[in-house]
Amino acid sequence: MKRYLYYPGCSLRGTGKAYEESLLAVFKALDIELEELEDWNCCGATAYMSIDEVNAFALAGRNLALAEKKKLDLMAPCSACYLVLNKAQHYIKEYPKVAQTLEHGFKAAGLTYTGAVKVRHPLDILINDIGIEQIKARIKKPLAGLKVAPYYGCQIVRPYATFDQMYYPVSMDKLLRAVGAEVVDYPLKTRCCGGSQKGTLPEVGLSLIHILLKEAGRRNAQVVATICPLCQFNLDAFQEEAGKKYGEVSMPVVYFTQLLGLAFGFSAKELGLERNIVPAKRVLAKFEPAVA
Amino acid sequence: MSEEKPKSPQAGPNGFEPKIVAFFCNWCTYLAADLAGTSRVKYAPNIRVIRTMCSGRVDPQFVLDAFARGADGVLIGGCHPGDCHYQEGNYKTLRRVKMLRRVLREMGIEEDRFRLEWISASEAERLKVVVNDMVEKVRALGPLQGDGTRDSGLGIRGEG
Amino acid sequence: MDARNGDVRIGVFVCDCGSNIAATVDVKAVAEYAAALPGVVVSREYKYMCSDPGQELIRQDIVEHKLNRVVVASCSPLLHEETFRGAVAKGGLNPFCFQMVNIREHDSWVHTDRARATEKAIALLRAAIGRVAFHKPLERKRVPIHPDVLIVGGGIAGIHAALTLANAGKHVYLVEREPTIGGHMAKFDKTFPTLDCAACILTPKMTAVKKHPNITLWTLADVTGVEGYVGNFQVTVTRRPRYIIEDLCVGCLECIEACVYKQAKVPDEFNLGLGKRKPIYISFPQAVPQIPVIDPETCIDFKSGRCKKTCIEACADRHAIDLKQQPQVETVPVGAIILATGYQPFDARKVPNYGYGVYPNVYTSMEVERLINASGPTGGEVVLRDGRKPESIGIIHCVGSRDEKTNKWCSRVCCMYSLKLAHLLKEHTGAEIHNFYIDMRTPGKGYEEFYNKLLEEGVHMIRGRVAEVTDWATTPEEEGKLVMCAEDTLISFVRRVPVDMVVLSVGLVPQDDAQDVRRLFNISCSSEGWFLERHPKLAPVNTFTDGIFIAGACQAPKDIPDAVAQAGAAAAEAMVLIDKGYVEMEPNTAYILEEECSGCKTCITLCPYSAISFLSDKKVAQINEVLCKGCGTCVAACPSGSIMQNLFEDEEIFKEIEGVLVNV
Amino acid sequence: MAVKKMIKYEVERDREFAQWVTGVIGGERIRNCIQCGLCSASCPLAPYMDFTPRRLMHMAREGFKRDVLGSFTIWLCTSCYSCTVECPRKIQVTDIMYALKRRAIEDGAYPKRFPIPVLAGEFAAMIRGKGRVTESWLVVKVFLKASILRLLGMSKLGTQLFLRGRMNMMPDSIRNRKQLQTLLDAVEAHKEVAA
Numbered sequence A: 001m002k003r004y005l006y007y008p009g010c011s012l013r014g015t016g017k018a019y020e021e022s023l024l025a026v027f028k029a030l031d032i033e034l035e036e037l038e039d040w041n042c043c044g045a046t047a048y049m050s051i052d053e054v055n056a057f058a059l060a061g062r063n064l065a066l067a068e069k070k071k072l073d074l075m076a077p078c079s080a081c082y083l084v085l086n087k088a089q090h091y092i093k094e095y096p097k098v099a100q101t102l103e104h105g106f107k108a109a110g111l112t113y114t115g116a117v118k119v120r121h122p123l124d125i126l127i128n129d130i131g132i133e134q135i136k137a138r139i140k141k142p143l144a145g146l147k148v149a150p151y152y153g154c155q156i157v158r159p160y161a162t163f164d165q166m167y168y169p170v171s172m173d174k175l176l177r178a179v180g181a182e183v184v185d186y187p188l189k190t191r192c193c194g195g196s197q198k199g200t201l202p203e204v205g206l207s208l209i210h211i212l213l214k215e216a217g218r219r220n221a222q223v224v225a226t227i228c229p230l231c232q233f234n235l236d237a238f239q240e241e242a243g244k245k246y247g248e249v250s251m252p253v254v255y256f257t258q259l260l261g262l263a264f265g266f267s268a269k270e271l272g273l274e275r276n277i278v279p280a281k282r283v284l285a286k287f288e289p290a291v292a
Numbered sequence B: 001m002s003e004e005k006p007k008s009p010q011a012g013p014n015g016f017e018p019k020i021v022a023f024f025c026n027w028c029t030y031l032a033a034d035l036a037g038t039s040r041v042k043y044a045p046n047i048r049v050i051r052t053m054c055s056g057r058v059d060p061q062f063v064l065d066a067f068a069r070g071a072d073g074v075l076i077g078g079c080h081p082g083d084c085h086y087q088e089g090n091y092k093t094l095r096r097v098k099m100l101r102r103v104l105r106e107m108g109i110e111e112d113r114f115r116l117e118w119i120s121a122s123e124a125e126r127l128k129v130v131v132n133d134m135v136e137k138v139r140a141l142g143p144l145q146g147d148g149t150r151d152s153g154l155g156i157r158g159e160g
Numbered sequence C: 001m002d003a004r005n006g007d008v009r010i011g012v013f014v015c016d017c018g019s020n021i022a023a024t025v026d027v028k029a030v031a032e033y034a035a036a037l038p039g040v041v042v043s044r045e046y047k048y049m050c051s052d053p054g055q056e057l058i059r060q061d062i063v064e065h066k067l068n069r070v071v072v073a074s075c076s077p078l079l080h081e082e083t084f085r086g087a088v089a090k091g092g093l094n095p096f097c098f099q100m101v102n103i104r105e106h107d108s109w110v111h112t113d114r115a116r117a118t119e120k121a122i123a124l125l126r127a128a129i130g131r132v133a134f135h136k137p138l139e140r141k142r143v144p145i146h147p148d149v150l151i152v153g154g155g156i157a158g159i160h161a162a163l164t165l166a167n168a169g170k171h172v173y174l175v176e177r178e179p180t181i182g183g184h185m186a187k188f189d190k191t192f193p194t195l196d197c198a199a200c201i202l203t204p205k206m207t208a209v210k211k212h213p214n215i216t217l218w219t220l221a222d223v224t225g226v227e228g229y230v231g232n233f234q235v236t237v238t239r240r241p242r243y244i245i246e247d248l249c250v251g252c253l254e255c256i257e258a259c260v261y262k263q264a265k266v267p268d269e270f271n272l273g274l275g276k277r278k279p280i281y282i283s284f285p286q287a288v289p290q291i292p293v294i295d296p297e298t299c300i301d302f303k304s305g306r307c308k309k310t311c312i313e314a315c316a317d318r319h320a321i322d323l324k325q326q327p328q329v330e331t332v333p334v335g336a337i338i339l340a341t342g343y344q345p346f347d348a349r350k351v352p353n354y355g356y357g358v359y360p361n362v363y364t365s366m367e368v369e370r371l372i373n374a375s376g377p378t379g380g381e382v383v384l385r386d387g388r389k390p391e392s393i394g395i396i397h398c399v400g401s402r403d404e405k406t407n408k409w410c411s412r413v414c415c416m417y418s419l420k421l422a423h424l425l426k427e428h429t430g431a432e433i434h435n436f437y438i439d440m441r442t443p444g445k446g447y448e449e450f451y452n453k454l455l456e457e458g459v460h461m462i463r464g465r466v467a468e469v470t471d472w473a474t475t476p477e478e479e480g481k482l483v484m485c486a487e488d489t490l491i492s493f494v495r496r497v498p499v500d501m502v503v504l505s506v507g508l509v510p511q512d513d514a515q516d517v518r519r520l521f522n523i524s525c526s527s528e529g530w531f532l533e534r535h536p537k538l539a540p541v542n543t544f545t546d547g548i549f550i551a552g553a554c555q556a557p558k559d560i561p562d563a564v565a566q567a568g569a570a571a572a573e574a575m576v577l578i579d580k581g582y583v584e585m586e587p588n589t590a591y592i593l594e595e596e597c598s599g600c601k602t603c604i605t606l607c608p609y610s611a612i613s614f615l616s617d618k619k620v621a622q623i624n625e626v627l628c629k630g631c632g633t634c635v636a637a638c639p640s641g642s643i644m645q646n647l648f649e650d651e652e653i654f655k656e657i658e659g660v661l662v663n664v
Numbered sequence D: 001m002a003v004k005k006m007i008k009y010e011v012e013r014d015r016e017f018a019q020w021v022t023g024v025i026g027g028e029r030i031r032n033c034i035q036c037g038l039c040s041a042s043c044p045l046a047p048y049m050d051f052t053p054r055r056l057m058h059m060a061r062e063g064f065k066r067d068v069l070g071s072f073t074i075w076l077c078t079s080c081y082s083c084t085v086e087c088p089r090k091i092q093v094t095d096i097m098y099a100l101k102r103r104a105i106e107d108g109a110y111p112k113r114f115p116i117p118v119l120a121g122e123f124a125a126m127i128r129g130k131g132r133v134t135e136s137w138l139v140v141k142v143f144l145k146a147s148i149l150r151l152l153g154m155s156k157l158g159t160q161l162f163l164r165g166r167m168n169m170m171p172d173s174i175r176n177r178k179q180l181q182t183l184l185d186a187v188e189a190h191k192e193v194a195a
Helices: A016-031 A054-068 A079-093 A095-107 A124-132 A132-138 A171-178 A202-218 A230-239 A238-248 A256-263 A280-289 B027-039 B060-068 B089-106 B124-141 C026-035 C052-064 C077-090 C103-109 C116-132 C154-165 C198-211 C254-258 C310-318 C365-374 C414-429 C446-455 C515-519 C560-580 C602-606 C635-638 C649-661 D015-023 D038-042 D054-061 D065-069 D082-086 D093-106 D114-132 D135-145 D148-163 D177-193
Strands: A002-006 A032-036 A148-153 A223-225 A253-255 B022-027 B047-052 B071-076 B116-120 C010-015 C042-048 C067-072 C098-102 C141-144 C148-151 C173-174 C216-218 C221-229 C230-238 C328-334 C336-339 C343-345 C362-364 C392-399 C432-436 C460-463 C466-470 C482-488 C493-499 C501-506 C507-512 C549-551 C580-587 C590-592 C610-615 C620-623 C643-645
Touching: A016 A230, A016 A256, A016 C507, A032 A171, A032 C620, A032 D015, A054 A095, A054 C365, A054 D093, A054 D177, A079 A230, A079 B027, A095 D177, A124 A132, A132 A171, A132 A230, A132 C010, A132 C198, A148 A202, A148 C432, A171 A256, A171 D082, A202 A223, A202 A230, A202 A238, A202 C362, A223 A230, A223 A256, A230 A238, A230 A253, A230 D148, A253 A256, A256 A280, B022 B124, B027 B047, B027 B071, B027 B124, B027 C077, B047 C116, B047 C649, B060 B071, B060 B089, B060 C649, B089 B116, B089 C610, B089 C635, B089 C649, B116 B124, B116 C026, B116 C493, B116 D065, C010 C026, C010 C116, C026 C042, C026 C116, C042 C052, C052 C067, C052 C501, C052 C549, C067 C116, C103 C116, C116 C649, C148 C154, C148 C328, C154 C198, C154 C216, C173 C221, C173 C230, C198 C216, C221 C254, C221 C328, C221 C515, C230 C336, C230 C365, C254 C328, C310 C549, C328 D082, C336 C560, C362 C365, C365 C414, C365 C501, C392 C482, C392 C493, C414 C432, C414 C446, C414 C501, C414 C610, C432 C482, C460 C482, C482 C501, C549 C560, C549 C590, C560 C580, C580 C643, C590 C620, C602 C610, C602 C635, C635 C643, D015 D093, D038 D054, D038 D135, D054 D065, D054 D093, D065 D093, D082 D093, D093 D114, D114 D177
Parallel strands: A002 A032, A148 A223, A223 A253, B022 B047, B022 B071, B071 B116, C010 C042, C010 C067, C067 C098, C148 C173, C148 C336, C173 C216, C336 C549, C362 C501, C392 C432, C392 C501, C432 C460
Antiparallel strands: C141 C580, C221 C230, C230 C328, C343 C507, C466 C482, C482 C493, C590 C643, C610 C620
């Protein structure tokens, strides 16, 4: 049985609850043991970088230091967390002076970090450690005929493409096909969702969101699958507003783990599908297990 | 905050600057050093190059003699395996160097003071990295037996 | 004359090389230091030692001061050792009573700290002075040169070099691995900037090669072995079976007509898969030799053995077809070798965002050359894979060039051929054409004028590297088109340009097997994988291995005029060698002091040239001076220290070690 | 329309700034830029920027500090790293954007209508205090500071999120806040040493 350290990150405890719920369900079904990183702190996300870079690395650094003690790979499902943790590691290696500065911090805080932690994404783990066959074996209700647009967003394969191609990632495509879904060719799969732009320049943020949803529709997708809480939030929560401004769109946006979960026979509730603003029921109902 | 890599060599304790004798083969490493020149690649001035036609010409005596006469490090540069201008001279060198390492260890001369590197005619950058790195390491080690007792054990040859 | 007897009178000459050395090294101080060293009679510093006055200075001093040793501290011996040996000889000294010190490439150019650079120069000079005292007069031995020349690669460079040498009466072996000579040029339609048709200027040269009595042409052949040295190479060439006997075939091509495949079914290499051929085929109408070739991969008889063999019937009493033909191995002696192995186009799949191999209407420049070529798969009609005629075309420059992610270099020909293709495509289709370039590079006779002509023709020039080619449509007019997205950097807008056809102007990269070829011929490659010339300016077609020359794009990307010019130069260099009739070997060979040899035979196994033999009567080893290449491996290995090497005597090297280590 | 002066004088160049930008983490290669515009073309936000990333890179290395720090561009960057992975000269454009944001905040040079600095500020403060971020709180605080109106405009969505349990109103926190703060302080103290 595989074991990993689990770094939820702030979003999975807030707007991204459904991601955590579905993720835990799916991993349980695959007998993957997750141990939550004790007393983890916010990774600093992208915002902190604009305030203070080295401190941002320090934030990530504390988590890495805590993780290193456990001698397990550290799984970060949120794209921002995944990137920041990776980036911190990268820069600690690349720039001796960053490392030196952090050393002082670590010493003062009674921490040590040698750079041994491997930061992993659920996609990476499912494809490379568990494998398609294992996943197929768990299917109770294949998602036959469900047309999905796989949306990776930016920070998973960029800039550190560790487990998938940078320009046209396919790991999620493979998983979705494995559970019977039909994956549409979606050229915008790594295009930015606008991140926090919605908050700062609504018209810009909304247009980016709209572009993604519209193209998914144009490719006859019935649902967009995401791997990032911020992407999901933007595409789901602001869909109505974007539609009002740039033309009607109606496209449920779910986490890939929710789709896997359905195929594994979990209920919409267990997978947090009810948390969607744009109801996913319309397209997904037929895959839900019959209420016993 | 500038981050220059590799770190430029700064003078060691009490300004000790290691002397490194380098034996470069005429066809690969010597050319790499020439290329470094024509492309103005900068590296530490601590090495003194002695040209041989092939790294295979480097007699273990040369290395011992260099250490005996005050070298703090010895670097042998040859063609990459398979690229030797004389078919396989560099393999002969490799074999000889392995034996030589043992001797040096017994004489208490640290690993980092003696190095064999394959550097092809086009690898000026690599030459720079190797030289700077070796100078750094040897500088950190300090002078070889700085107490003047160094001649003992190492016979000096070649008095014309 | 030797250090151990008779007095040593050394002259030292330190070169400023203008400011090249003097700026970083205190040459005066160096010269003064040397003046005080034992044996040094005169020590000078001079602006340019390699200049005539510089050399004259050496001559005079030798006479005036009765010098018997000379040391020059200047640039790399690989640049000027011969020059100064000559000067020394002029002064009546043996040229080997001379030692050169490299204080430019190895000192002033690579260091910045003047004090330490000077200290280094002094150390190196001191070593040379110590060493030169042991130098003794040596004679160069002369070896006759075999007059024949091997040329590898039958592209325009190889062809031109072959004809030049053959016309000068030299016999040439031209080896080409494809079924025909002609190389990339044979695939082109027109050539820039004059737009004369490639075939019209190339095919006459190809036939000339075939007809020439002094040229032995081997196609479908690879060089599989090279031995020997300048003037006396032994080259092994393996000729792959064509399954047609060249001497019997008259090139009527009826066999192709008669093949059981009525329709051509096999994707044809020459047209980059845009057209089809039969299992028995000829690459293109003007192929040389005009002899078909059978592809065993696709020929039914090779696969099943049960073919009607209609080709053999058609060949009738000529009996030129031999399905049992075996590879042939030829071994020939040559005096010089010219490598003209060319380049290969960059693989566009390595830039995924341009969608080559994903979107059918994305083409490489090479494919387009075939599309617009009258003898190409479409007879010169430019139609897309779906049969439509393009109304708008985008050409992307620098694909696989000027990019840290692919190749750093500028491929040098793409700007010009992109402009050429723009012109030809406009001519063939009347489409609206957009060239996306980073910098327009048109250095060459008539090139800028050609660019200007294109501007007048109304081709759109957009300065910006394309980020992606996509079928993602954002506006109605983008629907069903390929959209090219780039910043028009001259107006600072990001532009989306919908087109029917995308042309990727792929760069030039070294051949896949460049490294193997390099090893085979014992030459060097630049870090990018191009063959390394001896000197970028002064010896552009020589290599560091005497007798082996390079021509054309195997040395670096270049256009046809430059490739031809270089081929001419290589041919001339080869001729210089041959017409001289002999080579003088560096006298750095090893020799054995019989009285000291213990007869342990250690050295014998070490010599890669089996130059060492054992005299069973005397129980000592002996070195054959002619076979010895002077690597010195045996010298270093001799347990009894009885092997010596001229120019690299133990004493000489020990003195160098002593010299570089003396505290200044 | 108002006439705009389109000439630049050398006095407007801040050489210290140009030097500084090559020194920031990721800025080492900015001088290698060949102005091909690949960064702009691959940037999803470029259409909304006052200066395209390519222009900004050149303005920065030439030292036109005022124009660079006053530009919208740096605030539009969502750090999606397209430019960084595309750049044919391996220039870390995203990192440079970060550095410019920081510099703009330090110099107080950013265009006022952008709440990002506020967001970032609040964000940092909350992390320092609690070690974690409670999005809902953050959003509220930011909008209170930046524009109360926009918050009202969002209230419908707010309720929806709340009803679907996606608005966690209990501010979350780590236990060992002391450690985190010591860490940050120590790093802060030694930063200049590193610089």
